[in-house]
Amino acid sequence: MQRRSFLKKAGLGAVAGTAAIGAPVFAQSNPKISWKMTSTYGPSLPPLFSTAQMFCNFISEATDGNFSIRLYPGGEIVPGFEVMEAVGNRTVECGQTASYYYYGKDPSFCFDTAVPFGLNARQMYAWMYEGDGMQLMRELFAERNIVNFPLGNTGTQMGGWYRKEINSVADLQGIKMRTAGFAGEVLSRMGVVPQQIPPGDIYPSLEKGTLDAVEFVGPVDDEKLGFQKVAKYYYAPGWWEGGAQVSLYVNDAAYNELPKAYQTLIDMASRAAGSKMVGDYDAHNPDALRRLIASGAVLRTFPRDVMDAAFKTSNELFKEFGEKDARFKKIHDSYMAFRDSSMPWYRVAEGAYNNYLAAALASQRG
Structure with a gap:
């Protein structure tokens, strides 16, 4: 993907308060920064790991390489389940993981990924960005020296x-x-x-x-x-x-040292790469x-x-x-209220549509 194309698609034409920053100006007006990123996952899990790769590529391409993030699979720098600690203590500047792996530290972290009978992928996205989700999660992660961003969703998983x-x-x-x-x-x-x-x-x-x-x-x-x-x-x-969200963790001190334009780029790149993960699973799960x-x-x-x-x-x-x-109750109540409020809509619209279409196609096949 070309740098200019990503900037246009991600809405970065007006980064840092300017009317329409061209890619060369964006690149030239910001410092060279190199980060390390660790993941819970590795190349053997393409939809998950390639999402982190895409995120890093977007960051580099959009800045002409001025802001580079080197990605390491789980186990190369720290074990896969130690991403939270590695980012929090700045062993690395950022990481990719699923927050429910840290249930033992605080059960509230599970709401950043998935809980039983919780939100589906689209509801989760809506709760995070249009409901209280992001604010509640940011408050939770701040205690671990982390700024969190959604980085994709697997959709409803198998049992x-x-x-x-x-x-x-x-x-x-x-x-x-x-x-x-x-x-x-x-x-x-x-x-x-x-x-x-x-x-x-x-x-x-x-x-x-x-x-x-x-x-x-x-x-x-x-x-x-x-x-x-x-x-x-x-x-x-x-x-x-029902919809497991994967997350990007960024060390708060490292994040606060970034120019505002780079902070905005992290937000946009995480959204763009995250949408790729959803599409990847939806496109390839049926044949698999x-x-x-x-x-x-x-x-x-x-x-x-x-x-x-x-x-x-x-x-x-x-x-x-x-x-x-x-705090668990506060997050739970917001999360479940969002689920309960939105579920009737899914049942009326998409549920009815999907149920009919599945039955009609089955009948057509005889």
């Missing part, structure tokens, strides 16, 4: 891979399952033994039997990681991730799912009693956490 069929809640008892965030707490109360394992270690653990089940993202990434080779049953939906089924995966939906038990347990936990933590 994972299982060695055995799940016919009822009873079949979940004792299952060792890789999962992350608030979902692990809910599943634990339903009898599952949750395990948080970095992406690169998931397949070996499943293959060796250390895990009985695993959830990660969806067909595109699951196919790349090869889960279908060692677990037969593929369940939907991922009720704990077909290939998985053709290779032997058995597609299933969770039984109603499992869904009902998960919904009930999730709401009980939200209430418990809110009673202990006023």
Whole structure:
């Protein structure tokens, strides 16, 4: 993508209060800055990692290379689950991760990614940018010396891979399952033994039997990681991730040292690269799912009693956490109020449309 094209598409023609800054002026009027960026992910997960690559490329191209960010896969500078610490203490200036990995530090971080029966991808985007989401998250991350930005969304995820069929809640008892965030707490109360394992270690653990089940993202990434080779049953939906947001973390001191134009560029580049992630998953998940089924995966939906038990347990936990933590309750109440207010619209418009179209196409095929 050419620098001038990105500036036009991202709306940077009026950066820093000027009427229409051309790319050469923008580049020449700002200092040379070099940053390091670490990610939880790596090249084996193209939609996730390539989003971070695109973000870095946008920054460089828009500034004629004056502002460069070198990207490192998870494990090269710090382990994949230590992005928050690395950015907060300025081991690196920025990082890409999913905030629910830091559930153990503060459960409120999960609202920056996804919580059970929460917002879908479009609702999440709307809550962050048009609701209270960004303000609430910025207040939360400020305590960790981080300025946060949304950097894409996976959309609704799958419910994972299982060695055995799940016919009822009873079949979940004792299952060792890789999962992350608030979902692990809910599943634990339903009898599952949750395990948080970095992406690169998931397949070996499943293959060796250390895990009985695993959830990660969806067909595109699951196919790349090869889960279908060692677990037969593929369940939907991922009720704990109706729309999982990935985030960009920027060290606050490093951010405050930037010229205003570069700060604005980070915002615009994160939005542009983030939209690429959503499109990537939506474009490629359908064919990946077909290939998985053709290779032997058995597609299933969770039984109603499992869904009902998960919904009930999730709401009980939200209430418990809110009673202990006023900030958690404040974020939860804003997040869920946005969900409840917008869900009827989705049901009336897109829900009705999608349901009819799916039925009509099925009938047409005979």
